[in-house]
Amino acid sequence: MTASDALERQVLAFATRVSDTLEAVLGTGGAQLRATVLGERFEVSTVAARGIPLTARGKEILRIFVKYQCGFDGRAEYLAIHRSEFHVLGATSSEPLLRYEYVRDGSGDVPNAHLQIHAHRDAITHALVAGGNRTRRARRITPGGSTLADLKSLHLPLGGTRFRPCLEDVLHFLIEEFGVDAVDGWRSGLDAGRKEWRSLQLRSAIRDAPQIAVETLRQLGFQVSVPGDAATKGSEQTRISRRMLEF
Amino acid sequence: MTIIERLERDAAIAERDALTARLRDAVGSDDRLALRARAVGGGLTETEAEVAVRLETLDYLLDDSV
Numbered sequence: 580m581t582a583s584d585a586l587e588r589q590v591l592a593f594a595t596r597v598s599d600t601l602e603a604v605l606g607t608g609g610a611q612l613r614a615t616v617l618g619e620r621f622e623v624s625t626v627a628a629r630g631i632p633l634t635a636r637g638k639e640i641l642r643i644f645v646k647y648q649c650g651f652d653g654r655a656e657y658l659a660i661h662r663s664e665f666h667v668l669g670a671t672s673s674e675p676l677l678r679y680e681y682v683r684d685g686s687g688d689v690p691n692a693h694l695q696i697h698a699h700r701d702a703i704t705h706a707l708v709a710g711g712n713r714t715r716r717a718r719r720i721t722p723g724g725s726t727l728a729d730l731k732s733l734h735l736p737l738g739g740t741r742f743r744p745c746l747e748d749v750l751h752f753l754i755e756e757f758g759v760d761a762v763d764g765w766r767s768g769l770d771a772g773r774k775e776w777r778s779l780q781l782r783s784a785i786r787d788a789p790q791i792a793v794e795t796l797r798q799l800g801f802q803v804s805v806p807g808d809a810a811t812k813g814s815e816q817t818r819i820s821r822r823m824l825e826f
Numbered sequence: 827m828t829i830i831e832r833l834e835r836d837a838a839i840a841e842r843d844a845l846t847a848r849l850r851d852a853v854g855s856d857d858r859l860a861l862r863a864r865a866v867g868g869g870l871t872e873t874e875a876e877v878a879v880r881l882e883t884l885d886y887l888l889d890d891s892v
Contacts, residue, residue: 587830587832590830591828591830594828594830595828598827598828611827611828612827612828612829613828613829613831614828614829614830614831615831615833615883615887616830616831616832616833616887617832617833617834617835617838617887617888618835618887620886620887621887622883622886622887623828624879624883626829627876628872628875628876628878628879629872629875648883648886661886662886666866672868673868673870673872673875674866674867674868675866675868678866697866
């Protein structure tokens with residue numbers, strides 16, 4: 580199997596997982612997603628820029644746009660999501676209501692995983708305008724700054740790379756809070772997707788901080804042996820990846 | 827169900843150039859941050875938004891810097 584074949588299999592597997600979740604929860608049917616591949620990168624997104632319709636009592640009330648941009652991580656071993664977007668839009672407006680976004684290697688002054696709410700609240704505007712100027716972003720919003728002091732300019736943190744919400748979480752929220760129509764058995768479809776996502780994230784978190792995993796397993800009564808040279812083990816096992824510490 | 831589209835680099839570059847010119851003519855800018863701001867602000871027509879989304883796709887796939 581060539582590298583190209585291997586990538587195509589990964590693309591298909593990833594796209595199928597997303598497609599299966601949408602189908603199992605919303606019963607969307609048909610060709611709703613596009614996977615675009617070039618070299619060792621690919622993007623999976625809903626075909627329409629305004630996403631797919633979400634109904635309640637049979638009538639469209641919202642839309643959701645989904646996009647993942649993926650490639651291999653630094654060691655070229657694991658598929659990495661470089662960017663993801665889950666945008667919730669109103670049925671008639673092209674401006675999103677909510678934007679769940681993730682940028683793997685972001686600028687550092689906004690959370691890599693964040694939520695932006697496109698709404699207005701006077702009290703937020705007041706607090707932003709009255710705020711300090713310690714950071715670059717805060718200076719952008721204070722009087723004389725370049726950014727409007729509004730709620731949508733805020734990037735609300737969502738737990739960083741490892742602990743950010745997945746598509747299943749957003750769909751679950753829309754079903755619970757907006758009463759979005761879902762197919763019979765939607766909860767098991769969500770749980771299956773969420774289990775797969777969180778298992779992957781947990782494995783990555785363990786690689787980020789193996790010593791914590793070892794300590795926890797020992798507390799649970801497991802006997803864990805650490806392979807390799809002791810000195811190397813010491814530094815490697817106590818290492819905590821920057822992924823665990825990111826904003 | 828998913829449509830798989832496999833791009834060749836030269837064709838992707840040509841498509842990006844054509845879309846960039848088209849968007850510059852339509853909205854007066856090909857600045858990606860400005861386009862992004864207009865797109866999420868609801869300031870693009872549906873056709874323009876489709877072009878902007880495609881440009882983001884091509885920019886990502888053609889970017890060797892990340």
